[in-house]
Amino acid sequence: MNIGQAAQASGVSAKMIRYYESIGLIPKTVRTEAGYRVYSDHDVHTLRFIRRSRDLGFSVEQIADLVSLWQDRERASKDVKTIALEHVSVLEHKIRELQEMASTLTHLARNCHGDTRPHCPILEELANDEAGAVHLKPDAKFGALGKAPARQA
Amino acid sequence: MNIGQAAQASGVSAKMIRYYESIGLIPKTVRTEAGYRVYSDHDVHTLRFIRRSRDLGFSVEQIADLVSLWQDRERASKDVKTIALEHVSVLEHKIRELQEMASTLTHLARNCHGDTRPHCPILEELANDEAGAVHLKPDAKFGALGKAPARQA
DNA sequence: GCTTGACCTTCCCATCATTGGAAGGACTAA
DNA sequence: TTAGTCCTTCCAATGATGGGAAGGTCAAGC
Secondary structure (H helix, E strand, O other): OOOOHHHHHHHHHHHHHHHHHHOOOOOOEEOOOOOOOHHHHHHHHHHHHHHHHHHHOHHHHHHHHHHHOOOOOOOHHHHHHHHHHHHHHHHHHHHHHHHHHHHHEEEEHOOOOOOOOOOOOOHHHHHHOOOOOOOOOOOOOOOOOOOOOOOOO | OOHHHHHHHOOOOHHHHHHHHHHHOOOOOOEOOOEEEOOOOOHHHHHHHHHHHHHHOOOOHHHHHHHHHOOOOOOOHHHHHHHHHHHHHHHHHHHHHHHHHHHHHHHHOOOOOOOOOOOOHHHHHOOOOOOOOOOOOOOOOOOOEEEEEEEEO
16 A cells, blocks of 8 residues: 555554654565655554554653564563653653642632733742742753644644 | 843743744843844843743733833833733633543543553544544634643743 | 546755854964 | 853754655656
């Protein structure tokens, strides 16, 4: 099947399939004489594996490890579990950071009248030189918010 | 003071100060004859405001709005509160997504022996064509995980 | 056989906030 | 004067993804 069909069947966009090939996450495919990439059901299966890994927030690097463990019949389940649990702890760290941000903001907003008058504790706090300047410093592993790549629906 | 001193005093790196100037978040500064940027305490105050906003996860675009409200004595606190609460809801959405990922993975890992044998429910689930293929689809506003810009400590 | 439209190819660009580094000028203390 | 630290601008990379252009290919219908 062509890349478009493989994309539809796997839920990974054609763009991303080419990208994954370019970075070596998936091997180069067979091509038709005209240069079209050709995919098998097996390839689609691998792409689904990759997509489900992405959906769980694994990085491409981690997915490469997972794929290679998946294809290794001699793997130790411990190696997989280690990757998963490391990722969980990263996720939990990130969750805590976001929760701190949200709770700080919620607290500030609760004290803001939100009317037409200018007095606003939110701005006051942001402008406060004394208060926890380093209090909510996000971890290096994550940007604060940042728009990020859209996923296909 | 020079940019290096302003950076140290504000907690915003010199690189970022130049960047913020380039995108118009902060105005162009006065320069010495040699072309060095010169900052006042007032500028440092603004930079601190910006840094604290970043620490709370606001985007540069939102910060631009916050800064302009901050400097507007006629502002309505409602406008500030609206920005803050919108941001809170985005944060909460993101938190929910990450929590889903973490709980799915925790659940899978709990059922994985994590020994030297190859059997592994984590991989089985990732490879499972049937199961919730679209279950954990992250929202377009955020990448799944992605390494991101480090903040200066 | 030819046209049309849908598909494929590669290549480059943009995102967002941030860091890194190179090349070169300016300043300061010894 | 020299060494070292600071400053300047400019370019590149990050990660995962989408957008789009320019051009080749294929299948269906006429």
